[in-house]
Amino acid sequence: VTAGVLRGEKSRFQLFGDTVNTAARMESLGQICKIQASQSTAELLEKSGKSNWLNPRDDLVQAKGKGMMQT
Numbered sequence: 001v002t003a004g005v006l007r008g009e010k011s012r013f014q015l016f017g018d019t020v021n022t023a024a025r026m027e028s029l030g031q032i033c034k035i036q037a038s039q040s041t042a043e044l045l046e047k048s049g050k051s052n053w054l055n056p057r058d059d060l061v062q063a064k065g066k067g068m069m070q071t
Contacts, residue, residue, distance in 0.1 A: 025063035026071060036071040 006014050026036045037045070042054055060068040 022063075022066060025066050026069075029061045029063060029071070031057075039070050042070075 004014060004016075006012050022038065026038070030036055037054070042056070045051065045053055057071055060070055063069050
């Protein structure tokens with residue numbers, strides 16, 4: 001992730017990078033009352049003994065620029 005202040009009429013703080021893009025894609029594909037986690041985050045939860053927190057989707061989602069994703 002890269003961050004910086006963009007200048008123009010109004011200065012604003014902006015984040016860039018693959019992590020930010022993935023989060024934006026996941027947000028647009030979300031389901032009501034569900035929290036999405038990437039496959040890598042799900043694997044970390046499983047390793048820490050929190051697999052009971054996970055309820056994987058039955059289907060893969062098509063994320064623009066990312067391809068098929070399991071969330």
